[in-house]
Amino acid sequence: MAIKISGTTVINDQKEIGSGLVSLYDRVFSIGVSTTLQNRDHCTVTTSGTTITLPASPSAGNQVSIGVTAFTNTIVGRNSSNIMGLAENMTIDLNNITLDLVYVNATIGWRIS
Numbered sequence: 002m003a004i005k006i007s008g009t010t011v012i013n014d015q016k017e018i019g020s021g022l023v024s025l026y027d028r029v030f031s032i033g034v035s036t037t038l039q040n041r042d043h044c045t046v047t048t049s050g051t052t053i054t055l056p057a058s059p060s061a062g063n064q065v066s067i068g069v070t071a072f073t074n075t076i077v078g079r080n081s082s083n084i085m086g087l088a089e090n091m092t093i094d095l096n097n098i099t100l101d102l103v104y105v106n107a108t109i110g111w112r113i114s
Contacts, residue, residue: 037080038065046075054078055111059104068099077102083110 027041033048040056043066053067057080069075077084077091077100084091084102086109093100102111 037078038067040064042066044068045070048072050074050076052076052078055080055082055084055102056104057081059111061104061106063104064102066099066101067093069093069096071096079110083108085112086110 028039029043031045031047032051032053033046035052035054036044037054038044038056040059040063042056044053045068046053047070049072053075055065055078056063059082067075067077073094073096075093077093079088079090082104101114103114104110105112
């Protein structure tokens with residue numbers, strides 16, 4: 002199975018972006034283990050209970066995207082930055098969801114967009 006636009010493969014079965022296409026993200030990957038993201042990463046979490054840590058020392062406008070497959074309880078580690086103005090880690094408790102986060106400033110931290 003692949004996603005196509007006008008006959009051109011956009012994403013294939015291995016979640017690879019088609020030849021000659023540009024992604025909003027620098028790295029697009031699936032993971033089943035805890036990891037730390039970098040600016041402009043999109044990851045799809047494939048294992049329940051995985052911790053995804055946000056980038057350290059972000060700058061305004063940095064962005065990441067986290068997709069969760071058919072389970073809940075993915076932990077998003079704040080890595081010393083706020084998330085939505087709170088100094089707390091976040092738990093994604095919905096399955097089959099993708100969250101885009103953009104870093105605003107030290108007060109707000111990462112905002113879900």
